[in-house]
Every structure is written in C-alpha cells, then in structure tokens.
Amino acid sequence: MHGRNNPLPPVIREVVRGSVVAEFYGAPALVSRKRKQDPGRPMEHWWIIEPVARAILVAEELSAHPELVFADPGLPSSTTQANRYEHSISRKLIEKFIEHVNEHTDRTGLDDIPADRIAPHMFRKTMSILVGTEPGAEIALGLQLKHAATRALANRSTQGYAASDSNWARLLDTAIEDARFMRLRDLYDQHHAGQTIGYGPGADRLTNTFDTVKKTAMETTRTAKTGDKRTEYDLLHKTRIALRFGKLNHCTFDHNHPDGAKCIEEAVIPAGHTGPLIDRCQPGRCPNSVITPEHLKIWKSEETSLLTLLDTPKIALCRRDQLNRQLDDVRSVIRRAQK
Structure with missing residues (x-):
C-alpha cells in the first residue's frame, strides 16, 4: 500500500466495509483512517494493487462483523478492552505457532520461544531487519510489506523500514548477550x-574455568558468611569466558590467545x-572445539548417512572419494568425543 502523501499503510483493523475505491488517480485505493505518526488521524487514500483490492472485497464478504472487514471472529462481545486480546483468534494462532516451534526444536535447532506476551505486530519489524541484509531482500520485503507502489517509484521506504536503528541494535545486542550467558550458565550447572x-x-x-569460578565463589562466600548461586553466577559473568555456541x-x-586455532592457520x-x-x-582437529553430547548425536547421524551413501551401487569414483573424505572428518570428531 502507498499513500498519496505518506508511504505508511493504515492499521488493518481500521478497514471498514466499503473502503475500496475502484480508481484513485489511475489506481485502486483504500480509504482508511491514518494513525501512524499523526495524532490527528485524518482519512487518507492508500493506493493498492489489484490483488489486494480483490482480497479486501472477499474479506468483506466473509466478515461477520457489521462494520469491520478484518474483525477477529473469535472476539467475545462480553470481554472488556483490557482482556479482549487474550480471547482473540490472533492470540490463539500465535499460541499454536509457538507450540509448533517449541515442539520441533530438536529437529530445527531453534531455541524454545519463551512464554512472554507476544503480539502479531512484533514479528514485522524484527523480521524486516533480519531479512534486510540478505541478497535481493529489498524487493522481497517491498512485496511482503505491501510497499508495491513505493517499489515501482524506486523510493526507499522498504530500505528504511528494514534498516537497523540504534535502539533496536542495542536491544538485540543485550538480548543476544543475555541468551548466551543463560546457555553458559546451564553448562556451568x-x-x-x-x-x-x-x-x-x-x-x-x-x-x-568452571572449577575455578566455583572455588573462588566458595572462598568468597566463606568470608562473607553467606552463599548462594547468585555469587557463582556473578563471578561467572565477570569471567568473560570466550565461548561461541554452534550447531555442530x-x-x-x-582472540587474545589465538595460537593453535585451525581456522586462522595459513588464512588471509x-x-x-x-x-x-x-x-x-x-x-x-581444532583445540578450541567443544563437542557436546548433543553435537555428538548429529555427527553420528551424519556418519550413518555417509555410510548409506557409500553403499550406493555404481557410485561415481570422484563422488566416492569425496564421501570418504567427509567420512574421515566426521569420524575424527567422533573419535575425539570417544577418547
């Protein structure tokens, strides 16, 4: 969507019946109330592409609400403004999404989504920033964010929307550091x-290092005549352990003591x-590598897959050599863990 004077789209819940205009300066448009960055909330025309116009008309036919096109059909009329979101279809869909993600973390490698309050709009900005650095992302985001006319006019609203800002970057860095320390703390425990x-x-x-932190904490708490996990976690946090978590x-x-790291040997x-x-x-092969029991399961699964491929009849010689080299690498990891 693209406004005549403003590229920001309207709030979808403000779309009422009869809002679609067949032609506005040569293109279909949507009449809606502008809320973003304008406390006056004037009525505006928003250009839309033809498929969007057809979709809104279909939604208008399907809507059970007397006025709103995109009203939540699961919203009980007796609920108050304070708790209506908790009873909405949107909330139920988000709960199902979180449940689906958390049920398959063993296969996807994703972390569990915590049980915090999550609203639909929270996915939009973060998704845009994360995707914005990928090749061809500006065009994809322009379509996803409905900046169709903006893309045609070669404006920069999609770039601006996907660009990271200082507040978001600061929050992201803090969240990453917090998540990293929680995982480190779990390993410590x-x-x-x-x-x-x-x-x-x-x-x-x-x-x-973990043993040293434990010993130091015991000596500290013995002096202070108190002791709890908080002291150990504080010391663990201050230790600033160099540990990067990976899937494999x-x-x-x-970086203060890089000697022996295989990844930088003879590298530019x-x-x-x-x-x-x-x-x-x-x-x-690297002395900095840590293979956990969870990692080991993945490497053993890869060994089985490679052996199955090597049993394939009439496999090309060059392909067999490549698979054998991969198998040697995989088995070197497994041997390290089984010593």
Missing part, C-alpha cells in the same frame, strides 16, 4: 551436577577481524 558437558581440549579448558560444536577461540584474515573464521572451522 550441568558440569557441577556431574554431567559431561563436552569433549576435547576446549571442553577441558572450559571445565577448568562450540568454539572457545580467544580480513582487516580488523578479531574472531574465528567460522567458514574454516575444523571441529575434529
């Missing part, structure tokens, strides 16, 4: 509960780069 948190030299250094392994690369390091070169990671 698992280690001190007697569980194996990983294999390899990287895991040994990590557990030694974790990395303990420390970009100017200003201080971290590992992820695309050159060698989980089975």
Whole structure:
C-alpha cells in the first residue's frame, strides 16, 4: 500500500466495509483512517494493487462483523478492552505457532520461544531487519510489506523500514548477550551436577574455568558468611569466558590467545577481524572445539548417512572419494568425543 502523501499503510483493523475505491488517480485505493505518526488521524487514500483490492472485497464478504472487514471472529462481545486480546483468534494462532516451534526444536535447532506476551505486530519489524541484509531482500520485503507502489517509484521506504536503528541494535545486542550467558550458565550447572558437558581440549579448558569460578565463589562466600548461586553466577559473568555456541560444536577461540586455532592457520584474515573464521572451522582437529553430547548425536547421524551413501551401487569414483573424505572428518570428531 502507498499513500498519496505518506508511504505508511493504515492499521488493518481500521478497514471498514466499503473502503475500496475502484480508481484513485489511475489506481485502486483504500480509504482508511491514518494513525501512524499523526495524532490527528485524518482519512487518507492508500493506493493498492489489484490483488489486494480483490482480497479486501472477499474479506468483506466473509466478515461477520457489521462494520469491520478484518474483525477477529473469535472476539467475545462480553470481554472488556483490557482482556479482549487474550480471547482473540490472533492470540490463539500465535499460541499454536509457538507450540509448533517449541515442539520441533530438536529437529530445527531453534531455541524454545519463551512464554512472554507476544503480539502479531512484533514479528514485522524484527523480521524486516533480519531479512534486510540478505541478497535481493529489498524487493522481497517491498512485496511482503505491501510497499508495491513505493517499489515501482524506486523510493526507499522498504530500505528504511528494514534498516537497523540504534535502539533496536542495542536491544538485540543485550538480548543476544543475555541468551548466551543463560546457555553458559546451564553448562556451568550441568558440569557441577556431574554431567559431561563436552569433549576435547576446549571442553577441558572450559571445565577448568568452571572449577575455578566455583572455588573462588566458595572462598568468597566463606568470608562473607553467606552463599548462594547468585555469587557463582556473578563471578561467572565477570569471567568473560570466550565461548561461541554452534550447531555442530562450540568454539572457545580467544582472540587474545589465538595460537593453535585451525581456522586462522595459513588464512588471509580480513582487516580488523578479531574472531574465528567460522567458514574454516575444523571441529575434529581444532583445540578450541567443544563437542557436546548433543553435537555428538548429529555427527553420528551424519556418519550413518555417509555410510548409506557409500553403499550406493555404481557410485561415481570422484563422488566416492569425496564421501570418504567427509567420512574421515566426521569420524575424527567422533573419535575425539570417544577418547
């Protein structure tokens, strides 16, 4: 959608019956009340493409509400403004979406979505910023965000919408750091509960650090005559452990002591780069690699898949050589974990 004087689209819940105009300066349009960035809320014409016009007319026929085209059919008339969202179809759909994602995290590798309050509009801005850096994303987002006329006129509203701002970036960095520390804290608790948190030299250094934090916390609390997990977690946070979490392994690369890291051996390091070169990671050979029991399951599954492919009759010799090299790499990871 594109307004005559303003590129921001109207609130979809404000669309009422009879809002579609067949032609407005040569294109179909939608008459709706403008709310974004305008406290006066004037009525505006918003250009739309023909498929959108047809979709709104269909929605108008299907709507059971006497005025609104996109009213939530599951909204009980007796609910108050304060709790009506909790009883809406939108809320139920979000709950089902979260339930679906959380049920398949073992297959997708995603983290569980926490049980916080989530509204539909919260997906829009974050999705746009994350997708905005991908090749061809501006065009895709222009279509997804309905900036159709804006794209045709080569304006920059899609770029501006997808561009990261300082507040969003600051919140994202904080959220990433919080999530990272929560995972580190979980590993810390698992280690001190007697569980194996990983294999390899990287895991040994990590557990030694955890033991040092535990010892320091005990000495501190003995002096203060108090003691709880909070003291240990505070010390763990202050330790600033170099640990990057990954799907196939974790990395303990420390840019202050990079010696031995396989990913930077004989590599051209970009100017200003201080971290590992992820695309050159060698989980089975690098001393910074940590293979956890969860990682090991994935590597064993990959070994089985490669053996199945190698049993394929009449496989090309070059393809067989490639599979054998991959199998050697996979088995080097498994051997490290089984030592």
